[in-house]
Amino acid sequence: MNQEKKNTALSRAMYGLADIYGGGAFVIIGTFFTVFLTKALGMSPALAGTIPLIGKVWDAITDPLMGNITDRTTSKFGAKRFYILIGSFISAITFVLMWIGFETNNTMGQYFFYMLMYMLFSTGFTIVMVPYNALLPDMVEDYQVRSKFSGTRMICSTFGAILAGLIPSLMIKDNTNAASYLTVAVIFGVLFFVVILVTFLGTWEKQKEPVKVGFAESFTQSLTVYKSKSYRLFIGIFLFGQAAADFVTGLAVYYIDDVLNAYGGGRFTYLMGVILISQFVGTILFSVIMPKTSKKFPILFGSPLRIVATLAMLFFSYEGANFTIILALTFFIGLGMAGTSTSIYAILADMADVDELITSVNRPAVCSAMATFVRKIAAGLSSAIIGLLLAAVGYNEKIAAAGGRQAAATQSGIAYIYILVPVILLVFAILFSVLFPMNKKQFDVIKKEIARRKGEDDSVATPEEIAICEKVTGFKYENLWNKDNAFKMKAK
Numbered sequence: 001m002n003q004e005k006k007n008t009a010l011s012r013a014m015y016g017l018a019d020i021y022g023g024g025a026f027v028i029i030g031t032f033f034t035v036f037l038t039k040a041l042g043m044s045p046a047l048a049g050t051i052p053l054i055g056k057v058w059d060a061i062t063d064p065l066m067g068n069i070t071d072r073t074t075s076k077f078g079a080k081r082f083y084i085l086i087g088s089f090i091s092a093i094t095f096v097l098m099w100i101g102f103e104t105n106n107t108m109g110q111y112f113f114y115m116l117m118y119m120l121f122s123t124g125f126t127i128v129m130v131p132y133n134a135l136l137p138d139m140v141e142d143y144q145v146r147s148k149f150s151g152t153r154m155i156c157s158t159f160g161a162i163l164a165g166l167i168p169s170l171m172i173k174d175n176t177n178a179a180s181y182l183t184v185a186v187i188f189g190v191l192f193f194v195v196i197l198v199t200f201l202g203t204w205e206k207q208k209e210p211v212k213v214g215f216a217e218s219f220t221q222s223l224t225v226y227k228s229k230s231y232r233l234f235i236g237i238f239l240f241g242q243a244a245a246d247f248v249t250g251l252a253v254y255y256i257d258d259v260l261n262a263y264g265g266g267r268f269t270y271l272m273g274v275i276l277i278s279q280f281v282g283t284i285l286f287s288v289i290m291p292k293t294s295k296k297f298p299i300l301f302g303s304p305l306r307i308v309a310t311l312a313m314l315f316f317s318y319e320g321a322n323f324t325i326i327l328a329l330t331f332f333i334g335l336g337m338a339g340t341s342t343s344i345y346a347i348l349a350d351m352a353d354v355d356e357l358i359t360s361v362n363r364p365a366v367c368s369a370m371a372t373f374v375r376k377i378a379a380g381l382s383s384a385i386i387g388l389l390l391a392a393v394g395y396n397e398k399i400a401a402a403g404g405r406q407a408a409a410t411q412s413g414i415a416y417i418y419i420l421v422p423v424i425l426l427v428f429a430i431l432f433s434v435l436f437p438m439n440k441k442q443f444d445v446i447k448k449e450i451a452r453r454k455g456e457d458d459s460v461a462t463p464e465e466i467a468i469c470e471k472v473t474g475f476k477y478e479n480l481w482n483k484d485n486a487f488k489m490k491a492k
Helices: 008-014 017-041 045-069 078-099 107-139 143-171 178-204 215-226 229-259 266-291 297-316 323-359 364-392 397-401 408-435 441-452 463-473
Strands: none
Touching: 008 107, 008 143, 008 215, 008 463, 017 107, 017 143, 017 178, 017 229, 017 323, 017 364, 017 397, 017 441, 045 078, 045 107, 045 364, 078 107, 078 178, 107 143, 107 266, 107 323, 143 178, 143 215, 143 266, 143 323, 143 364, 215 229, 215 323, 215 364, 215 441, 229 266, 229 297, 266 297, 266 323, 266 397, 297 323, 297 364, 323 364, 323 441, 323 463, 364 408, 364 463, 397 463, 408 441
16 A cells, blocks of 8 residues: 555544653643642652653663664564554553552652652653654655644644643642542553554554664764754754743643642633643644645744743732633643644654765664653753752742642742743744754755665756755765764764
């Protein structure tokens, strides 16, 4: 069956379903994990915030290795689909383990227990998401068709985020009750297992020769993806764009509970519902618009809109503020978040092609691994910084565990963190997006040049095409298609 016949709504949906896990798991963790540790278990926010960050140090080892393992594996299912299958089981189990209530007077014992659980989850996430992020280039060649698959994936991701934001907020009536978090985790563990398995069953993969790289070389090979100018700029978009979203989800409970004093009465559910539904609406709109404009358009349109709406929240961040206005502003914030995520994952699918022109090696899993690593670094840094900033503004975990109100200065500090930090991060995301050098025209030139290098196209590159290749890759034309660029860190 050719790719055109496989470009159906059903195929796109089955491909995208796994990102209910990719999008949903981080919403639950980002929104509730630190809350679970601080409000339900009484751990200090500064200590709780370091757990995801330490998990990311572990990812510095596992992500490059997983990229290497995937690219060197052969399987009748396809290497990437094989690990997606294995990961469906591991991901469900490790997600549930994170939320087991472990109360003790031994603070450090408790800390190390949850650090280990987080590391196990992070490993499971790597096993699924590194090959999943690398799958699309081996399924679809066409730039526009890839946009459609990426758009469907982001709709599924946003739907997962809606479920992950609303269901826990409806079920966790008392955020100091540890048992309710575990109930939510079991429900989502089963859901994540099912959607990942469906993606395994509904996708396909081009069979190719494995890339044989020793494990000792994995880390060098992983670092060489950063030689690509486009990839470096993409990572800037990814890091700052996703960190800006993480600050919203990571502080949402604190903002509603401690600043607005509105966690009870369903207002937290309303806020999460509006922000997640607006992301869903925005993802659908941007997925339709993106193939007709460019893959940068959603972030360049959505981020300024989000900045304006976020700054307007400064005037309504106090107890008793008009909640309808807060919800209206939150709707526009969600649209902006949808623009960021839609652009990011659409661009990621093209990074392996740029890398192949530089290195002559097709290694989408390595490109995916380093993007997955950066995504988790953003989440870990966001969590750690949130914890440190909460401590800096005087957040008292004992008052929180007792269900009391934080000091007025602490409430104001939380509001400023919730509003100003994402705005700063978005400014950097916009800057990297403006600098990113590739659209459909440049992509077609890159694909044509790869065909020339493989002997599949006997045309001669024009001066304009040479200039595009150099601008997109950051390499001189004569230095492209060199395997040493993949395995050596020497200057190009």
